[in-house]
Structures are given as C-alpha cells and as structure tokens.
Amino acid sequence: MVPDPAGRPPAAIPPPTEGGPVAPQTPAADVLVFRNGDTLQGRLLGITPDTEVRWSHPDAKRPLEFAPGNIVQIKLTGKPLPAAPSHALVRLTNGDELRGQIVSLDAEKLTLQTAYADVLTIQRPMLQTVLPQVGVAAALYRGPTDLTDWQRAQGDQSWMFRNGALYAAAGQSGMIGRDMKLKDRSRIDFDLAWRTHPYLQISIGGDNPENFFGNAYLLQLSGNSVQLQRGRGRGGFNNLGGVTSLDNLAARGKARISILVDKTKRTIAFLLDGAVVKQGPDPGDFAGQGGCVMFLSQGQGPMRISNLLVTEWDGEWNDSGTLTAKAEDLIRFNNNDKVSGQLKSISKGTITFVTAFATLEVPLERAAQIELASDRAERARRQAGDVRATFHEGGHVTLALEKLDETSLVGSSENFGKRTFSRAAFRELRLHIYDETAQPPKADEWGEF
Structure with a gap:
C-alpha cells in the first residue's frame, strides 16, 4: 500500500462504508492500570490516598475497593470542560502547565482565572514561561x-x-x-x-x-x-x-x-x-x-x-526554546522583537517592564512570550502522595492528592497552595510518579493485538 517512489498511484482500496460492519466494541470507560500491567474498565468513584480507590464495575453489585499502592495510572473519560476562546499558558519550573486568563502579576505572585479551579495564585519564583495569548478554538x-x-x-x-x-x-x-x-x-x-x-x-x-x-x-x-x-x-x-x-x-x-x-x-x-x-x-x-x-x-x-x-490553529509556533532567561526577564513580542529587563507587573491587561533605558507600558496582547529570570527561580518540592493529572487539552499539574470524588479533585502544591479542581478537566491520573518501578508497562492494553 506504499505509493510508488516514481509517482505511480497505488492500488485502489475497497470503498469505505460508514463505520464498516458492526464489530465488537467497548463503550468508553475509565480504565485502571495496575503495576503488573493488568487493566480494568469501569468508573472511578473516588480516591482516598493511602486507603482506597473506589471503583464501579457493571459486573459487581457493590463498589470495588483497591489499594492505591497497586495502581499506577487511571484513564478518565467524560465530557471535557468547554474551551476558552483564548487564554494564557503558564509553564512552571517543575514542568507543570496551567491555562487561564491572567488577572495580575506582581513581585510575589501571578493570579490566574481558570475554568477548572476558579482562581489560582501562583508563586512568582515558580514561574518559568508565560505565553499570554494561546488561541484555542x-x-x-x-x-x-x-x-x-x-x-x-x-x-x-x-x-x-x-x-x-x-x-x-x-x-x-x-x-x-x-x-x-x-x-x-x-x-x-x-x-x-x-x-x-x-x-x-x-x-x-x-x-x-x-x-x-x-x-x-x-x-x-x-x-x-x-x-x-x-x-x-x-x-x-x-x-x-x-x-x-x-x-x-x-x-x-x-x-x-x-x-x-x-x-x-x-x-x-x-x-x-x-x-x-x-x-x-x-x-x-x-x-x-x-x-x-x-x-x-x-x-x-x-x-x-x-x-x-x-x-x-492560530498559526503561531510559540517555540519556548528560542529564549533562555538568566539574570533578567525577557519578552518576545508578536513581531519577534525581544527586550530584556525586569517584569515589574501585569495589571488590567498592561505589562510594566523596566529596561536599562526606559520603563515600558505594553498591552499584554502584544507579548507572544515572557521568560522569567532563572537565577531567582524556585522549584516546588516533591511531596508524599504527589499525583500527576493530565488535562484534556494537554499539559499537566502535579499535586499532593487529598481527595477525589466523582466531580472534584482536591490537592496541594507549593506552586499554588491547596486548591479544588474540576475532575472533568483531566483525562489521566498518574500515581507513584517518583517510583520508577510503578510506571505503566509499555505493552498495557494491547490484549490480542
């Protein structure tokens, strides 16, 4: 079925039919992945750290309870939260990525309005990169x-x-x-x-x-x-x-x-x-x-x-590898101009940026990328019970899980403190993320394939 290098068209394949013949299918369901590679479909009812993972299965009359220590991954289904027409992408020093509307930034913190956790107050030393306008239709x-x-x-x-x-x-x-x-x-x-x-x-x-x-x-x-x-x-x-x-x-x-x-x-x-x-x-x-x-x-x-x-797609690459901040903050504008100095604040849609020559007042919408000075950066410490929750639209957040039920996830991080997240924001949870023996097997879920 590979096209001929000389440019001759490949052999025709049979015309398709809508959906093809009805084949055995499994409706979309949450999936538990165990340390040994076993998987189980069903519905995640809740998690109490160090105690139990509660699970519903159509063949079980009552909810099942599993020890969290044996579970390495939970794949989640459900209708995602509506996407915002545009938002900022905030990348933290530990690799987490959070999306939302920038409310303000000062010397101590960034305030981010989100659809999944209301208002997040992120400690400024934990910030690495800010992409102010990430177009998402x-x-x-x-x-x-x-x-x-x-x-x-x-x-x-x-x-x-x-x-x-x-x-x-x-x-x-x-x-x-x-x-x-x-x-x-x-x-x-x-x-x-x-x-x-x-x-x-x-x-x-x-x-x-x-x-x-x-x-x-x-x-x-x-x-x-x-x-x-x-x-x-x-x-x-x-x-x-x-x-x-x-x-x-x-x-x-x-x-x-x-x-x-x-x-x-x-x-x-x-x-x-x-x-x-x-x-x-x-x-x-x-x-x-x-x-x-x-x-x-x-x-x-x-x-x-x-x-x-x-x-x-908005046509922008937003290549975070083009800037490397050290002693100073850096801004790349939409026209690819760059300037270094000190990011003083963001307030009411305006950036205040101090350079060696002048203090600039720039509309936030003109900035394509902001890199925070790395010599003042800090990284959130690992906590017992940390999980990595992956968002539907990409990126993840790391937090010490305190509770999860059918609608919400409660956890804490040095990045933003204790917060409640909407469970619908996530498509996957990874447990025991610092334990190399607890990674999902490469061949998980292949079955007869």
Whole structure:
C-alpha cells in the first residue's frame, strides 16, 4: 500500500462504508492500570490516598475497593470542560502547565482565572514561561469515543475501537478516516503506540473520505523514518523533500504526533514529541483543500491511536526554546522583537517592564512570550502522595492528592497552595510518579493485538 517512489498511484482500496460492519466494541470507560500491567474498565468513584480507590464495575453489585499502592495510572473519560476562546499558558519550573486568563502579576505572585479551579495564585519564583495569548478554538474533534462517523473499507476488520483508542491489528492493512472539517489553519495531535515498528500513513486534507490517496498530503511513518508527499489524485505523488531519519524511533514504542496545517501559507509540518522533524512548503497550489483525516495501517505490526485532538490553529509556533532567561526577564513580542529587563507587573491587561533605558507600558496582547529570570527561580518540592493529572487539552499539574470524588479533585502544591479542581478537566491520573518501578508497562492494553 506504499505509493510508488516514481509517482505511480497505488492500488485502489475497497470503498469505505460508514463505520464498516458492526464489530465488537467497548463503550468508553475509565480504565485502571495496575503495576503488573493488568487493566480494568469501569468508573472511578473516588480516591482516598493511602486507603482506597473506589471503583464501579457493571459486573459487581457493590463498589470495588483497591489499594492505591497497586495502581499506577487511571484513564478518565467524560465530557471535557468547554474551551476558552483564548487564554494564557503558564509553564512552571517543575514542568507543570496551567491555562487561564491572567488577572495580575506582581513581585510575589501571578493570579490566574481558570475554568477548572476558579482562581489560582501562583508563586512568582515558580514561574518559568508565560505565553499570554494561546488561541484555542472549539475542538473540531476530540476522541475517539467509538466508531461513529468513522469510515472503513467494506468488510475491513483491521481497525477496532477499545478503551478510548483505535487499534490496528497486525497482518492486516486497512484504512480508517473521517471528515474532520479542517479549517484554513488546523492542528492534529494524537498519541501513537506500536508493538514492533510504526508503519502508518496519514492522509491530511482530502476532500473525499472514500479516497485515501486523493488530492491530499500523505505522511508516511516507516520504522525509523518519515516522508511527506503531495497527492495529485490519479496523477500519483510528488515528494516534498527527502526521507527524514528518526533516530531509534521504533525502540521507543510510543510518541506524541502533531501535524500543523496552514493552507494559506501552503505549509504542513510534522512534530514528534513536540520537536519539528518534517516541514514541507508546497511550491504549487495547496492540495489539501478538504477536511478529511485518514489513517492507513500497513499491517507490519499492531498500533494504537489515542487522545486524538483536532483544533483550529492560530498559526503561531510559540517555540519556548528560542529564549533562555538568566539574570533578567525577557519578552518576545508578536513581531519577534525581544527586550530584556525586569517584569515589574501585569495589571488590567498592561505589562510594566523596566529596561536599562526606559520603563515600558505594553498591552499584554502584544507579548507572544515572557521568560522569567532563572537565577531567582524556585522549584516546588516533591511531596508524599504527589499525583500527576493530565488535562484534556494537554499539559499537566502535579499535586499532593487529598481527595477525589466523582466531580472534584482536591490537592496541594507549593506552586499554588491547596486548591479544588474540576475532575472533568483531566483525562489521566498518574500515581507513584517518583517510583520508577510503578510506571505503566509499555505493552498495557494491547490484549490480542
């Protein structure tokens, strides 16, 4: 099923049907992952640290109770909180990332209004990076939650749904896709895992969900390399650049994939775990004028796609690696100008920034990135009972868990003190995060795959 390097179109695949034949599916459910790799579906009712994890299972008449020491990960389902039209992204010195509206900043603290914990007061020495304007439109797609609206070839059983993920079986090639209604600028993010080698083709921007190799862009992930091609329907494929090697990718077993599409600039980029590894400007007209995203498994080994999020994208890269603060704070503006000095305050949408030459009063909306001086930074100390809670939109927060029930999570951190979070904000909890023996096994949830 790999397109011929000479540009000849590949053999046709059978036309898809809406959802394909009905196959055994497991409705989306929370998932417990134990130290030994065992998993259990159901519903998380609550956690009392050091005492019990309470769990509901359809085959149990009463709630089940588990010792927290044997559980390393809990995957959560449920409807996420509505996304704000725009917000700031605040990165802390311990790697946590918090999103919200900046209310104010002074010499001691940053006040952040959030949808998931009301007002957070973050200690200024714990701040590393502030991205004041992170455009987030409503998600075009978030899932998978089932196979509804996904299309597969007639009779194709190569792709299955289970435990909130799409699974591609070994020994069978086949495609699955859907119209994601991609915009002029779109971002596609998902977790990809594999048992042997990653052999996956991704069609982006096609206008016909029945034609994988139509007028679209094709990303080919093959073992330890990736290639980007431009589809021309029956005219075959043009390579956009050569093959890019990915050192030791196959041995990793998993990666976070991001694809950034900008139709207006005729550009598509492929990111692996946040790093750009392939970027292809199209010298001609942009081929992917449609909104479809499709996946083709080549059958060399089982694969899993999960945590798939498709959103509109503001076209900004917000590369936090471009600035390194030391003795002074740094600001990068929207026009890429940079200035160093002291970030005095943020109040009522205005930054007060003191430089060696003048004191600047700048609208917050003009700042693309703020880096806080690292020589005055502090890092939250580890606490017994720390858990790592991952947000639906990405990023995580680390806190000492005090209580979790069906609606809320209560915990504390030196970053912001004791706070109550909405449980709906999170898609995953990691327990025993400082215990190397308590990491989820690489092969969790593969089952017969």
